[in-house]
Amino acid sequence: MTKSGNTAINHLPILPPAWLGILGGGQLGRMFIHEAQSLGYKVCVLDPDPLSPGGAVAEKHLCADYGDEKALNDMANLCAAVSTEFENVPANTLDYFQNKGIFFSLLGRCVSIAQDRVLEKQFLRDCSVHSGIGPAPYHVIQSASDLVTAPTHLFPAILKTARMGYDGKGQINVLDANELKSAWQSLGQSVCVLEKRMPLAFEVSALIVRAHDGKLTAYPVAENIHRNGILHTTTVPSPSLAKYPDLSQKIIAASYEIAEKMAYVGVLCVEYFVLQDGSVVVNEVAPRPHNSGHYTMDACVTSQFEQQVRAMARLPLGDVTLMEPVAMLNILGDVWFENGQTREPRWDQVLAHSSAKLHLYGKASPKLGRKMGHINCLGKSIDEARAACVAVAHDLGISP
Ligand code: ADP
């Protein structure tokens, strides 16, 4: 068996009951672990939180920081391949697995692109030469002098930190050039991207999988509704896309191009905006299973987490067929709160909707805005799935 850095020459599959490793024991790590275990693998998770949802279900929980040499060494000795639930993997951790010749699901290039909006926008712009789908117009702000050169046609705009932003965090609306300086200061004068606020008709995401041998497959494009920058619902098939023939294919082709250009192996989610004039812009890339792909767990033949296992274990990819229309509802910690007190929501009422599939992540304490679980509502039609989703949301006190 020859291994050469992360570009493993070995094409043999990693078969159960081998150990697989995962960095991060949040909900994405936990759902990956469940799927890996159900295929017969053993899983070692690295997460500094002793109460992490993934740590509670993995065969082995290394409770240490992501850069901890001893923990990384233990993981490397145990596991044939390692994946991650988040893109902000420290560079030394990545180097560690690469130097040991352990297959790590993220190549250095994917990580640097997904960690940094400046590189990401540039990369997406490069990809648009072929795909015809580029990012929204933007301007990079690295120093105070870049504030003055911001083109006026970008306003009204959104100022986004280049690094560590998620769920709408690290973003400020900027109405005009006068507001830019104070917005940049309140983001700590860090490197930012000033992005034109686009007239969105609706938002979609493409979820694709690329195998070690370059084979590609794509789930149906999903339609997403965000609230306060956090995903609220995902509906598949996308009801709005039905009015735009060929757009789905164009979006999937653009996503394939991105995965190929990154030489990516695994599950990749690409977010897009469909604008009011019917044109499309690409928003961002997540090199991992994504919240907008949770519907695959109950509605598709193969879930996105099983695909992550298959891709990293060099197995053939699974069938992505959608078996039934589905509407996914995210459950935030907010639903635990009533009159300033916390109490357990009435899951019995949720489960009284027979097509509602409840997934709770086992997080220790509910907090406002914290993702605690999701519910996949299936239906014979999109309308039926959406109606079930609205009813479940109502029972939980979530406005639909
Ligand atoms: P995050 O990394 O937090 O997901 P995004 O860049 O995806 O950040 O922004 C979160 C949400 O904010 C998007 O899903 C979209 O609803 C809205 N948004 C972001 N950028 C734009 C834009 N340029 N124009 C209009 N809406 C935007």
Ligand code: MG
């Ligand atoms: Mg986003």
